[in-house]
Amino acid sequence: MSWQSYVDNSLLGSSHIDKCAIFPKEGYNIWAMSLGFKATPDEIQSILKGFSDASFLNSNGIYLDGQKYLVVTANERTIYGRKALISAQSPEGVEQEKATATVEGLRDYLIGMGY
Numbered sequence: 001m002s003w004q005s006y007v008d009n010s011l012l013g014s015s016h017i018d019k020c021a022i023f024p025k026e027g028y029n030i031w032a033m034s035l036g037f038k039a040t041p042d043e044i045q046s047i048l049k050g051f052s053d054a055s056f057l058n059s060n061g062i063y064l065d066g067q068k069y070l071v072v073t074a075n076e077r078t079i080y081g082r083k084a085l086i087s088a089q090s091p092e093g094v095e096q097e098k099a100t101a102t103v104e105g106l107r108d109y110l111i112g113m114g115y
Helices: 001-013 041-049 055-060 096-110
Strands: 062-064 067-068 071-074 079-082 085-088
Touching: 001 096, 041 062, 062 079, 071 096
Parallel strands: none
Antiparallel strands: 062 067, 071 079, 079 085
16 A cells, blocks of 8 residues: 555545645655645654654644644654644554554544543
8 A cells, every 4th residue: 555545545534634644754755645734844853853852842742734733642652742643653564554553543542532
């Protein structure tokens, strides 16, 4: 499956997500995105820095597409922002379908908890 297919089918196709993007941990480009989604290189780099030092994100929030998201959790593996923003990375060798199901399951749980 292509990266754009994950955006179109797994995320947008769920009807729970209306804007999204997938970008590599280096953040130099966007692999796939929904129509109307915009993220600046600075926004992407700020989020990616949060994986190694979350203090800035915890103090200032996450910005994507010009919108601010409050940080709920940030650590070396995952960053969650209010409004159900989930950024996750799976280790090499993990089937994308399994990683996607894991993230979507957590997303549904967080939405059910009011995030």
